[in-house]
Amino acid sequence: xxxxxxxxxxxxxxxxxxxxxxxxxxxxxxxxxxxxxxxxxxxxxxxxxxxxxxxxxxxxxxxxxxxxxxxxxxxxxxxxxxxxxxxxxxxxxxxxxxxxxxxxxxxxxxxxxxxxxxxxxxxxxxxxxxxxxxxxxxxxxxxxxxxxxxxxxxxxxxxxxxxxxxxxxxxxxxxxxxxxxxxxxxxxxxxxxxxxxxxxxxxxxxxxxxxxxxxxxxxxxxxxxxxxxxxxxxxxxxxxxxxxxxxxxxxxxxxxxxxxxxxxxxxxxxxxxxxxxxxxxxxxxxxxxxxxxxxxxxxxxxxxxxxxxxxxxxxxxxxxxxxxxxxxxxxxxxxxxxxxxxxxxxxxxxxxxxxxxxxxxxxxxxxxxxxxxxxxxxxxxxxxxxxxxxxxxx
Amino acid sequence: xxxxxxxxxxxxxxxxxxxxxxxxxxxxxxxxxxxxxxxxxxxxxxxxxxxxxxxxxxxxxxxxxxxxxxxxxxxxxxxxxxxxxxxxxxxxxxxxxxxxxxxxxxxxxxxxxxxxxxxxxxxxxxxxxxxxxxxxxxxxxxxxxxxxxxxxxxxxxxxxxxxxxxxxxxxxxxxxxxxxxxxxxxxxxxxxxxxxxxxxxxxxxxxxxxxxxxxxxxxxxxxxxxxxxxxxxxxxxxxxxxxxxxxxxxxxxxxxxxxxxxxxxxxxxxxxxxxxxxxxxxxxxxxxxxxxxxxxxxxxxxxxxxxxxxx
Numbered sequence: 001x002x003x004x005x006x007x008x009x010x011x012x013x014x015x016x017x018x019x020x021x022x023x024x025x026x027x028x029x030x031x032x033x034x035x036x037x038x039x040x041x042x043x044x045x046x047x048x049x050x051x052x053x054x055x056x057x058x059x060x061x062x063x064x065x066x067x068x069x070x071x072x073x074x075x076x077x078x079x080x081x082x083x084x085x086x087x088x089x090x091x092x093x094x095x096x097x098x099x100x101x102x103x104x105x106x107x108x109x110x111x112x113x114x115x116x117x118x119x120x121x122x123x124x125x126x127x128x129x130x131x132x133x134x135x136x137x138x139x140x141x142x143x144x145x146x147x148x149x150x151x152x153x154x155x156x157x158x159x160x161x162x163x164x165x166x167x168x169x170x171x172x173x174x175x176x177x178x179x180x181x182x183x184x185x186x187x188x189x190x191x192x193x194x195x196x197x198x199x200x201x202x203x204x205x206x207x208x209x210x211x212x213x214x215x216x217x218x219x220x221x222x223x224x225x226x227x228x229x230x231x232x233x234x235x236x237x238x239x240x241x242x243x244x245x246x247x248x249x250x251x252x253x254x255x256x257x258x259x260x261x262x263x264x265x266x267x268x269x270x271x272x273x274x275x276x277x278x279x280x281x282x283x284x285x286x287x288x289x290x291x292x293x294x295x296x297x298x299x300x301x302x303x304x305x306x307x308x309x310x311x312x313x314x315x316x317x318x319x320x321x322x323x324x325x326x327x328x329x330x331x332x333x334x335x336x337x338x339x340x341x342x343x344x345x346x347x348x349x350x351x352x353x354x355x356x357x358x359x360x361x362x363x364x365x366x367x368x369x370x371x372x373x374x375x376x377x378x379x380x381x382x383x384x385x386x387x388x389x390x391x392x393x394x
Numbered sequence: 395x396x397x398x399x400x401x402x403x404x405x406x407x408x409x410x411x412x413x414x415x416x417x418x419x420x421x422x423x424x425x426x427x428x429x430x431x432x433x434x435x436x437x438x439x440x441x442x443x444x445x446x447x448x449x450x451x452x453x454x455x456x457x458x459x460x461x462x463x464x465x466x467x468x469x470x471x472x473x474x475x476x477x478x479x480x481x482x483x484x485x486x487x488x489x490x491x492x493x494x495x496x497x498x499x500x501x502x503x504x505x506x507x508x509x510x511x512x513x514x515x516x517x518x519x520x521x522x523x524x525x526x527x528x529x530x531x532x533x534x535x536x537x538x539x540x541x542x543x544x545x546x547x548x549x550x551x552x553x554x555x556x557x558x559x560x561x562x563x564x565x566x567x568x569x570x571x572x573x574x575x576x577x578x579x580x581x582x583x584x585x586x587x588x589x590x591x592x593x594x595x596x597x598x599x600x601x602x603x604x605x606x607x608x609x610x611x612x613x614x615x616x617x618x619x620x621x622x623x624x625x626x627x628x629x630x631x632x633x634x635x636x637x638x639x640x641x642x643x644x645x646x647x648x649x650x651x652x653x654x655x656x657x658x659x660x661x662x663x664x665x666x667x668x669x670x671x672x673x674x675x676x677x678x679x680x681x682x683x684x685x686x687x688x689x690x691x692x693x694x695x696x697x698x699x700x701x702x703x704x705x
Contacts, residue, residue: 030418030419031417031418031419031548031549032417032418032419032420032548032599032600033418033419036599128565129565166550220569225568225569226565226566226567226568227565227566230565268419270419271689272419272450273419275448276448279448300655301651301655303648303649303651303652303655304648305648305651306647306648306650306651307644307647307648308644308645308646308647308648308649309645309649310648310649315646315649318642318645318646318649319642319646321643321645322638322641322642322643322645322646324635324638324639324642324646328632328635332631332635332639335630335631336639336649336652336653339630339649339652339653339656340648340649340652342652342656342685343651343652343655343656344652345685345687346685349687371655373654373655373658374658375597375598375599375662377598
């Protein structure tokens with residue numbers, strides 16, 4: 001029985017054509033769906049077609065390093081060497097770079113750039129709270145990823161920057177991170193609350209005014225005095241820098257929401273991943289950002305696309321014809337029948353999920369990458385993915 | 395090489411708190427649900443705490459979402475969705491003890507603003523609530539829960555959650571919250587009371603992430619219980635059979651494709667089982683791939699049986 005293959009999606013142009021004019025490509029989606037691999041494949045495609053591309057990854061698990069066969073990536077861009085291309089049988093017309101975000105370093109650089117004086121920058125960098133905040137604060141990673149993308153984009157050194165976003169549970173965290181963090185750095189509420197402490201901090205008293213007011217006293221019970229004291233120092237050190245940070249955040253947001261940036265939704269056909277991906281899509285929509293494309297990784301192909309019988313008795317006959325002994329326990333024909341059923345089940349589940357996703361996102365070009373038989377861990381593997389993403393039509 | 399485990403696998407469910415973490419999409423919620431089911435079958439009263447944005451465990455049992463209220467999902471098995479706003483309120487009340495004081499302070503606009511902006515506060519209050527269920531909640535003179543299963547966020551965020559006491563105590567060393575954080579830290583680091591389990595898949599990236607997570611947990615002094623290798627395919631065809639079927643012509647084309655798909659995944663299962671066995675000094679529990687059309691109570695039942703068999 002010959003059945004159509006499982007890639008039943010609407011006609012659409014190749015993905016690199018969809019992204020041709022974009023200078024920032026952000027791969028978003030839930031964790032574990034192959035965002036890093038997709039991001040690296042897109043950067044590779046751009047490099048192959050003559051662009052100078054950079055893929056920026058943020059993941060602490062160093063997955064991109066794995067994908068590119070690199071041992072380590074610093075916070076600085078690393079050019080993917082000729083030897084790796086040659087090993088994959090590829091001849092790029094452009095150049096490909098990769099970078100892994102160093103969270104702490106990116107924060108430090110931002111502070112140094114925004115501080116009115118080196119002295120003030122030093123004060124902040126040495127603040128105990130800053131040292132913890134810069135790496136531990138929720139949304140910090142997302143904010144710095146955006147910051148770094150903006151910096152790389154504005155440097156003009158790359159035709160396209162592909163961002164592999166952190167596996168944020170909540171898409172809103174990702175898009176709203178700059179606002180949230182800027183709120184921490186400067187808000188009137190905190191000023192009112194910490195008022196007495198700020199005063200003391202500003203005139204440089206070593207001995208602190210005790211927290212006044214019930215609210216502050218209770219908070220001190222909650223957090224301890226040291227914390228509030230560090231916080232007051234921190235707020236004072238950041239004084240006057242807020243405007244600079246805010247302007248920067250506005251620019252970053254403008255770039256992300258603008259026509260130069262594309263968001264590519266990445267998912268697998270697993271219902272949980274699709275659910276999360278759709279949540280991302282809706283969050284983007286709520287912020288006025290359209291999803292440029294959706295890539296579905298690891299889609300099981302239906303063995304029946306190749307034809308042949310699938311029942312145990314018919315397989316038994318087919319084995320006889322091919323002079324293959326029907327041995328083993330259970331016999332080969334039975335194991336084959338079971339395996340066909342299982343693999344067809346996987347393919348059918350995936351096909352339904354992809355169709356449903358395609359219906360849910362009308363007008364968004366959808367690309368299916370089948371489940372590959374080998375892990376993708378080198379340029380050759382990435383290029384194989386590119387071929388699926390760039391297929392004109394299924 | 396014999397892996398001498400001072401903690402036999404059977405003891406995993408005898409802790410007060412079992413934390414389940416691992417890469418996104420590896421099946422943390424499924425394993426959390428199955429562990430809870432296995433424990434409940436041993437006459438333990440179990441609470442599953444979910445702390446990620448979306449609740450899943452209740453759905454896996456075919457029940458409506460529990461939300462912030464503890465709900466029974468199966469005999470002896472309960473779940474709760476721990477969310478920052480409710481956790482903040484409950485935890486604040488626990489520490490301040492008086493509703494009026496809580497209202498006065500926490501309902502104060504200025505303070506609320508401060509609290510939503512404070513670093514890691516969401517993690518602190520969520521962990522605080524889980525800790526309360528695992529270590530403090532009493533009923534008729536005995537702990538209300540024999541076992542609390544924490545379905546933790548994925549790797550990076552999961553590690554952030556578990557190390558939040560370390561981070562917090564690095565900033566704050568006094569006050570009731572610091573004392574609580576210290577208790578929480580000692581629970582998470584006490585191998586007799588708490589174990590963190592890692593869930594992974596037989597694929598390169600999840601396996602590497604599991605190895606790194608294992609090392610990171612070790613470095614933070616967080617005792618671990620087991621490594622669950624989820625979605626395992628067992629080899630089904632001999633190399634000779636593979637070759638013969640592949641050469642079997644058009645009549646065996648679909649069968650050959652199915653065989654290769656199956657064996658490709660079985661090869662990965664074997665490879666990563668070996669790698670993980672070598673790199674991760676934990677009991678490794680293989681959970682077979684399930685072909686269920688929907689992931690519901692039946693699937694959880696199968697996973698629980700697989701775990702039971704391995705324990």
